[in-house]
Amino acid sequence: MAQTAKKKKIIAMASIVLVALSLAVLFACTRGGWLEGSPGKIALIHIDGIIVGGRGYSSVLFDQKGTDTVIRQLREARLDPEVKAVLLRINSPGGSVPATQEVAAEVRRVKEAGKPVVVSMGDMAASGAYWIAAMADKIYANPGTITGSIGVYFPYANWEGLYRKLGIREEKIKSGPHKDILSPERPMTAEERAIIQGMVDAMYAQFVAAVAEGRKLSPARVRELADGRIYTGSQAQELGLVDELGDFYDAVEGTAALAGLPSRPQLKEYGKVSPWALLLGPWERLSRGLDRFLTPPAGEETLMPVPMAIPARWLVPE
């Protein structure tokens, strides 16, 4: 009996020692750097639809993501030590110039952090979307991808005739002569046209400079290509606007090679809803939804049109 009790104690003590020893071994291995770590992942970030600044707009029938989401995802990927490279999957006709510039600046920061950025173009990566793509280390496009459209325009509609037919005449008390520039109920003056043209030219110059820097082309060469026309992926490759023709998985392999990762790398997809996010996310979404309902986002009621880096024919009227 006493022998059995002693045996039990020995076994229990041995179990405790084994657990403690295991912890000590694990501690030694981690401190010694002997644990086999993950080779790293590629962050997959999607840029879909028209590029607009802010938080975007959502309703039952319409969901337009704002660039705040993409910028946050790029920042998270930059700060995540597990992420070794970023793959941008672009399917966008472009968008507003400032929103594009914000995303492009974040892409540049990712590169400055030593993480290669690769772009995979889907159906379309035109205008502002090409601006962002140009910042990448490597661009993949399908032969039929629609890209290019390097240029800027300012949308303006003159509804003067319609207003006259409806009997509407708008009176304004202005603080300055140009405060109601681009007002739709009167024609633009020559002076106003010159002001807007100056702005468009300045933004066009910024676009050209960004493409020249990103694609390592001379500004003069970019200006030759940047008359606003669109190109197919094949044409863009011949002109030096795209590096490789290939699909998404070619881009994945290309990104892995650039980052020194093994073939068939692990992807960390941003914006993908995990079961945990599905379970816990609604509270955040609920509060965000209430916030949006109670306080309209800044800029939603802006009267000024936004300068667009987007082919005009891709703008879908709401």
Added chain:
Amino acid sequence: MGDWLDLIYDVLFNPAAAMRSAAASPRLGFAGAAVFISFGVPGAILWLISSGDGTLAAAILLAALAAGWLVWVAAAAVFYFTAGLLGGRGQAAGMLAALALAFLPLAAATPVWTALAISRIPAKWLLGLLSGAVVGVWVLALLVVAVREAEGITTIRAVAAVFFPGAVLLAGLGSLVFLAGALIYCGW
């Protein structure tokens, strides 16, 4: 010292006797220490594996300990209630003491998890999942034994007492997921 060494041996090799003994003479200090070890050791493993980020590691360890205490007290309260509904006649302190021992396999599996962490075999994530599942089933079985011995009810009733709250919780979570899905679909 001899007492608790016997108890640890019995939890691993003779759980019914261990739970009966713990419930009959509940020692809550020892029970608290058992929960601390049961959740602290796996927390320490996670801490060591993720030691690249100090803040994250400390958060994991603290979360594991806090979750351990919370799970222990909450499970004891819920099982005490459900077992009572099924004819249980034990003491709350006995239930706490017995349940604390049921989590010990979490710490006992440390050598396996350490071996997996330092090994370089390709399917170690699968083995990790399998070992996790085995430990999970072991803990569940010990929970049933703990409730049975602490409350003096049959095994069938103990199984019902342990799984009924979980089933209710799952149904609640299912409803929540359904509601969340509907809200997301509606654009919230």
